[in-house]
Amino acid sequence: MTVAETTRLTLPVEGMTCAGCAGRVERALAAVPGVTSASVNLATRRATVEGDELDPAALRAAVEKTGYSSPEETIEIGVEGMTCASCAGRVERALAALPGVTSASVNLATRRATIRHIPDAVSRADLEAAIRKAGYQPVPEAPAHQDHHHHGDGAGDPHAHHAGPPQAGEEAGLRRDTLIALALAAPLFIIEMGGHLVPALHHAVDGQIWRWVQFALATIVLFGPGWRFHRIGWPALLRGGPEMNSLVALGTLAAWGYSAVVTLFPSVVPEGQRHVYFEASAVIVALVLLGRWLEARSRGRASAAIRRLLDLQPPTARVERDGREMEIPAAELRVGDVMSLRPGERVPTDAVVLEGESHIDESMVTGESLPVRRRPGDAVVGGTVNGKGALRLRATAVGSATVLARITKLVEEAQGGKLPIQALADRVTRWFVPAVIAVAALTFLGWLALGPDLPHALVATVAVLIIACPCAMGLATPVAVMVGTGRGAELGVLFRRGAALQALREVKTVAMDKTGTLTEGQPALTDFIPAPGFDEAGLLPLIAAAESGSEHPLAEAIRAAAIQRGLPVPAASGFEAIPGMGLRAMVDGRRMEVGADRFMASLGLDVTPFAEDAARLGGQGRTPLYAAVDGRLAALLAVADPVRPGSAPAMEALRGMGLHLAMVSGDSRRTAEAIARPLGIEAVEAEVLPEGKVDAVRRLRGQGSLAFVGDGINDAPALAAADVGIAIGTGTDVAIESGDVVLMSGDPRGIPTAIALSRATIRNIWQNLFWAFAYNVVLIPVAVAGLLSPVLAAAAMGLSSVFVVGNALRLRGFQAPGQQA
Structure with missing residues (x-):
């Protein structure tokens, strides 16, 4: 960013406590290239910097390097009038050039600009002015009372006002303009085409009067519905930043202008070259508008996921x-x-x-x-x-x-985000339009020098200008991201960042936390084997009563099992805990003793009748416990953290996708492997302390990219250390802040769903980019060669955008693995 005169920026600095802190920040800022003076006010916690070429990002980095922080603010502004990737790029560059803006990202599909800036350094009015200067219209901020029926406190919710920009208004305007243009261009097209097929008709309409009729109809189309192309296209061209509207404006005006000269001043043009192309200029406008209208309708469907989320909240509530x-x-x-x-x-x-x-x-x-x-x-x-x-x-x-508002906000943010893959399309489209204009100029000069006549050169040039519009390229990525993230939300998979969609596709290894992710996260009674002469219904209430004096999770599991089975738990007395052994209590006049095998041995009881069962249960990672009644061995129980029902199918699906599986657990190796083996998990990192999970993630990464799946409570560092962090939540208390991807249901089957959706979305984007580029690469030479009529070029160009959006909409039918129809 270059600014001619001295610029002044004020940025907040947090974390300073004394004059020494302020001095350190001051020196760090003064050392940044381009800074001529820097002063820090400890009382207001603000730094004022002056210089010729101030880079806000470099200033923030300098503050953070000294150990303090300089927070940013984010603002979103709707932008109207953008039609292609080069429009989005122009708005992006205009916003990024403002002093105080650290980054600007413009999404063509959602028609929104996301600007990160230093607080108070730039106002919304400055940003809107920059958008206008670039040739586009900012959408005014919605009043706070709007959309109340969607959100609880519309006023305090920055997302309460938009499920995207005013899509409906844009679509209605395009529909009106398209229908007018089609109605006026249709007679021109029918007569022109009919003239080629029926010679008598051709002679009947060849006179000067018909030319005046054509001139009138084409002029209304071009400067009525078609005015939107000229209003944006010419200023952009004159500023040296041509874009899609410039191509349409140039092409249609060239065809109309030549025909107007032939009609109004026939003597200026040699007799053999007095052809008119009014029908081409009018039909091009009508077809390009038709393409845009269809695309706007499709884009409306693409953003339907957010509207569906917003509409879930009922408008009224009955309160006391x-x-x-x-x-x-x-x-x-x-x-x-x-x-x-x-x-x-x-x-x-x-x-x-x-x-x-x-x-x-x-x-x-x-x-x-x-x-x-x-x-x-x-x-x-x-x-x-x-x-x-x-x-x-x-x-x-x-x-x-x-929860619903947070989900909606997350989906919006993910839809507005840019994927690394988009940088490719952005780089190409930045030089693409100027290159097309250069090719069109060369085509015109070439045909003029070598071709039969001026009209031929004109037609070939108009075809080149029209066919090369890069709108499909600009839509290829963002529309697929919109539909993919929206479909994910419906399936309970939230992408917190759009970029996580791409990162998840690259993953080679999936490492999972055991407790709470693959298992339920709380112990449960899994086995009850009574000794001869005892039965579960009579014995379990007595054991549960004895355990009621204990705070141990195993005791809680036994009590929960009795309540679940509807068995009444009597009162206990004389409770006594024997450390490292078990417990003793009196229940209904009977002496109950519950504990480990060594406790039974100390009581002189022989546990060998249960030896085989105990060994089997231990091998399955379960904790065996024994119960004795009045000095008689009564039962063997096993308590374990049960594996979630969805874990086995999830692991099978992940293996089927060619992924390596790993498990990270704080449990003993025997318990961890007892869970991992039946699930087909190859690598097991056991006995890992919470702080050691980050090292375990690094060890498991190996060759490729790694996703870590955790329940988000004590797994936040490991989720952050992985290439993609997947937080597994349970709907209400979901740890939304911890992962790049959040699985709302807590079901591990969401993991293969998220990865399959990521692969499907990125595959869809590559298809879109391929068709958008291929169609231009193939048809531009055809147009240069003079083999493509401008009308067909306009139809093909409109269809390419509709095709790309239509292809992205196929993602709405995405089914989770194992649920394909």
Whole structure:
């Protein structure tokens, strides 16, 4: 970025505590190239820098290198009038050139610019002015009260106002212009084509009057519906930054201008060259508009995922206020409000169940198809659907703090993000349009020198200008990302960053945390083998009662098993814990002793009858326990952290995708391998302390890229250290901040779904880029050779954009592995 006069920037600095800190930051800033003076105010926590060529990113880096931080702000602005990748590139460069802007990214599919900047260094008005100067229109900020029915507190939610830019308005304008252009161009086209087929018709319309009619119709089309091309295209061309509109404006005006001269001043043109091309100029405008209209409609469908998410929240809620039940807009809900929910209704906002029991369909949030049982104390998510029970709920989060709002924000951010693959398209399109204009000029001069006449040179030149519009290239990546991330959200797979879509495709090894990821994360009673003369129904309540005095997770598992089976647990007395052995208690007048085999041996009890079963259970990674009643050995129990039902099919799917599998666990090697072996996991890192997970990830990386899957609570460092971090959540308490990809349902089957979706999206992008480039590469030479009519060129160009968007929309039908129709 170059600025002629001295520029002044003020940036915030956090973390300073004394004058020494301020001096250190000052010296660091003064050393940055281009800085002529730097001063730091400790009281206001701000640094003021002056210089000729200030690079905000370099200034922030200098502050951070000294150990302090200089936060950035992010702002999103809708941009109207962009039609191709070079438009997006021009807006991007105009925004990045502003002092105080550290980065700018423009997404052609969502029509949004995301700008990161130093706080207070640049205002929204400055950014909007830069967009206008580049030749495009910024979308004004929506008033805070809009869209209340979607979000709880529209005012406080930066995402409450848009499911993308004003798509509907743009589509309606294009539809109107397209229909007018088609209606006026159709008679020109029919008469022109009919004249070639029916000689009598050709002679009938060959007179000067018909030429005046053609002139009138074409002029209305070109400067009515077609004015949008000239309004943007010519200023861009004069600024030395031509783009797609410039190509259409140049081509159509050349065809119309030549025909107008022939009509108005025939004597200027030699008699043999008095051809008119009004039909070509009008039909080109109509076809390009038709292509854009179809593309806008398709893009509207591509962003439907966000609209569907926003529409999940019901517009109203029934709350209890001042002792009576009343219906209020969901936007007015407050944390702590008590709501009533009838069967079949949507939950108005995130809440906890106070009374009642029901099954809730959470598929729209987690992708999990089976309804989940919810009882008092359980959390429910706003937007999910209640089953047959009536519930009383207390609101725990509203507006932008709800799970649904966070998901919507994540999907929007991922859709707006740029993939590394896009840099290729951006680099090509930056020089592509100027190169096309150069080729068109050479075509014109070549045909003029070597060809039959001026009209021939003109037609070939117009065809080159029209066929080469790079709009398909600009849409190839962002539309596929929009559809892919939207489909992921429907399947319970959230991409926090669009770039994670591409990174996941490169993964060769998937390493997983064991507890809470492959297993349920809490112990459960897995086996109960009674000794002769005892039965489970009579014995389990006694053991559960004895265990009720213990805080140990194994005790909790036994108590939970008795309650689950509906067995009444009696009261216990005389509880005594024997360290390292087990426990003793009196239950219903019987002496209960529960513990390890060494405890039974110390009581003089022989456990050999259970030796075979105990060895088998131990080999499966389960913890064997024994129970004795009144000094008699009564039962062998086993407690384990059970493997999630989805783990085995998930591992099978991942192996089928050619991936290496690894497991990281803090458990003993024997327990870890007992879980890993049946699941077909090759590499096991056992007895790993939480802080050692990062080293384990580095060791497992080996040759290729690695994804780490964890439950996001104590796995955050390992998730960050991996090439792609996949956080496995459970819908409500999902650790959204920890991974690049978040699996909302907590089901490991989401892992192959995420990877398969990533592969499908990137494959779709390559297909799009191939067709966008191939179509230009193949047809430009045909146009240069004079073998392509401008009308066909316009039809082909429009179709290429529609084809790319249509191909991306196929991702809406993506099915998770193992669920293909």
